Amino acid sequence: MKVLVLIEEHKGSLKRSSCEAITAANHLTTSDNITALAVNSNESTLKSAGKYGASKVVNANESSVKGEAPAISKIISDYASENSFDTVVFAADSIGKEVAPRVSVKLEAGYVSDCVRLEVNGSDVIATKPVYAGKAQAKIKINTSNKVLSLRPNVFTAKIVAEGSEASYSEFTPSLDDSSRSVKITNISVNDGKLDVVEADIVVSGGRGLKEPENFSLVENLASALGGAVGASRAVVDAGWRPHSEQVGQTGKTVSPSLYVACAISGAVQHLAGMSSSKFIVAINKDADAPIFKITDYGIVGDVFEVLPKLTEKIKARN
Amino acid sequence: MNILVCVSRVPDTAAKIKVASDNKSVETTGVKFILNPYDEYALEEAIQLKESKGGELTVITVAGDEATDILRTALAMGADKAVHIKANQLDNDSYFVAKNIANVAKELNPDIIFLGKQSIDFDSFQLSSLLGGLLDLPSVDVVSSINYSDGSITGEKDIEGGKETFETSLPAIISVQKGIKEPRYPKLPQIMKAKQKPIDVKVAEQTSARTEILEMTLPEKARAGKILTGSDADIDELVRLLHEDAKVI
Helix, strand or coil: CCEEEECCEECCEECHHHHHHHHHHHHHCCHHHEEEEEECCCHHHHHHHHHHCCCEEEEECCCCCCCCHHHHHHHHHHHHHHCCCCEEEEECCHHHHHHHHHHHHHCCCEEEEEECEEEEECCEEEEEEEEHHHCEEEEEEECCCCEEEEECCCCCCCCCCCCCCCCEEEEECCCCCCHHHCEEEEEEEECCCCCCCCCCCEEEEECHHHCCHHHHHHHHHHHHHHCCEEEECHHHHHCCCCCHHHEECCCCECCCCCEEEEECCCCCHHHHHHHCCCCEEEEEECCCCCHHHHHCCEEEECCHHHHHHHHHHHHHHHC | CEEEEECCEEECCCCCCCECCCCCCECCCCCCEEECHHHHHHHHHHHHHHHHHCCEEEEEEEECHHHHHHHHHHHHHCCCEEEEEECCHHHCCHHHHHHHHHHHHHHHCCCEEEEECCCCCCCCCCHHHHHHHHHCCCEEEEEEEEEEECCEEEEEEEECCEEEEEEEECCEEEEECCCCCCCCCCCHHHHHHHCCCCEEEEECCCCCCCEEEEEEECCCCCCCCEEEECCHHHHHHHHHHHHHHCCCC
């Protein structure tokens, strides 16, 4: 098996999801068969991919394709075909989820998205992915000789396998035709101070029990004390209190953080589906019979208006 | 404008999921099925586009006989005709669905193909880009707003923690985010009228399965389930558990 992994840098280091993808590639084969590919990134940052177990890293010199899935797909497909890679691994983030299917078409590869576990059985790869928003899991075998996988963020814990080790570095200039440049990204506006719920290691969500949109400041304060992101239930998103980008649940985002705190969320099936794979779940709700308590590690039966400020203060005091 | 919207039939979001006796699929008996919620948003965007620019709106699905219900819903909302590619969904992967829709798209030559950003059953998030690859067309995912010009579109799409502004030529494939346009509820006259609209039934082209489900399971739940009160002492206990037990702070 020869594995190519798409990686990205962010502010001078490798993105955590990229490190996770290299770690996952190490579940499939040995480090000498793993190459990481980045587009227009910094040489010394890319070399640090060696720590996570990629022996080589290649940098595509093409400065103008950021966010352009068709162009990035062509760069990866061409590189994989020309250098006989049989497996390509992506983080299942917004760019990975758009690029991976196109690469699978070009390589005539079976593709499993959003994997949470990978197993190798001889030449077979068996991937597990959550389905029905996490209400079930499907174990899927890829039948083709070429394979494409994308990995759910925050699941494969990035592991340093060789501290200080650097990947051997090279560059190439990709060739892009008109059809691969058919989508132009003309502006990117990211709120740098704001963590996305999918990528965050800690998520604090609020629901209708907060009564007024202004009361979400209680949730925001706890999230900020914990260094986490703010999430929301469908009810408060539908009511226009919070943007859809924060919605956790079946018609929102599925998250798997280390800690999920549900504040004044009763726990409708569709919400539980989006967060039940979190490593630790805390719920604060005044209704002891709320369904959310069935899936929590630690529950507080109490009033969020009293509990949240106290909890926030006590956590701040620890920091 | 010649518009194609891909739709799928999925269990209701409130449905309780159970594994079927084959251990490879989910039990469908007693489960309410609906038009995939994200596809409703795609349909509404398409209907409003047709209403402003004219043209024809076709909906397409790859599914078993039972999917006639969601096609009728789409026709009642405002689609002009439907294509039903008959297939037994259980045996088929996303590539099979994409290949069959691509076959029809090549005949119909739509100016724009819409679909929901994901289908809430398998959450595979791959149909739009598979179609893009198979038809060699631009595709943009998780689109939250669109402005139409002659032969091109601009708009915004959601990314982690923000938005990107995009621009692409037509024809193109657009997968939409929830909320792009609020879907309409069809009224009785439209529901009656939809019964007269044509559904073109086609036989699916078989492809060799690139992926295969070996097993379907329910996630294990082994939670501590410790219940505390809102007292100061209990909040201290929670902080201690988060630090010492969960090790998250």
